[in-house]
Amino acid sequence: YAHLVAVGFATGALRILDLDTTERVMESRTHQHSITAMHFLTMPLEAEARPTCRLVTCDTRGDLCLHDERNTFEVVRCIPNPGIQEVPSGCPSIVFSPDSFFAVRWLDGRALGVFELPAFDFRGRLRLLGKPATAQISTYSVAADSRAVVV
Incomplete structure (x- = not known):
């Protein structure tokens, strides 16, 4: 996961590419509004030998989506804007x-x-x-x- 790039679009779509193979890892419309921020996180898990990678995306409305490497970066949790x-x-x-x-x-x-x-x-x-x-x-x-x- 060290060689991934994520691209967010005004349509709310997300694309993740593997820079080593130039293959598309994932593409999906994960938000209803433009994606304005995203960040890869390395999360340690006790049960696994290596940490897992998560991606957090945020849209113009303030809604967050959490994507998990273990699920091919599909959305595993959405956190709506709390006002x-x-x-x-x-x-x-x-x-x-x-x-x-x-x-x-x-x-x-x-x-x-x-x-x-x-x-x-x-x-x-x-x-x-x-x-x-x-x-x-x-x-x-x-x-x-x-x-x-x-x-």
Whole structure:
């Protein structure tokens, strides 16, 4: 799975290609809206000798789909938008820690949500504090050592 590329389309379709063989691994319309973000995650599993690979995709509405390598990257779980406002243009809708232990998701212009992986359990809200109240999040990232979120 180290040589895969995923391509999301405005139609909500997803295509995964193997760069070594140039073969199509999977193609499907997984979302009803344009796919705007995606990320490959390596998830350790106790029962397996090697970690499994998952792909998380997000659309313009904020719906997430989880795809699993063990199922040829078919959708194994959908997480509907829990009422998150539309993400401003140029701002990421979701980012992942380099160690694949958590995700940070845009909630609104002044808050980010932290979710534990692989279950996407909500673990907390990061809010902008202080003034001015008009300050809005325009971008954010997780530090390379996964110990901080930079806003």
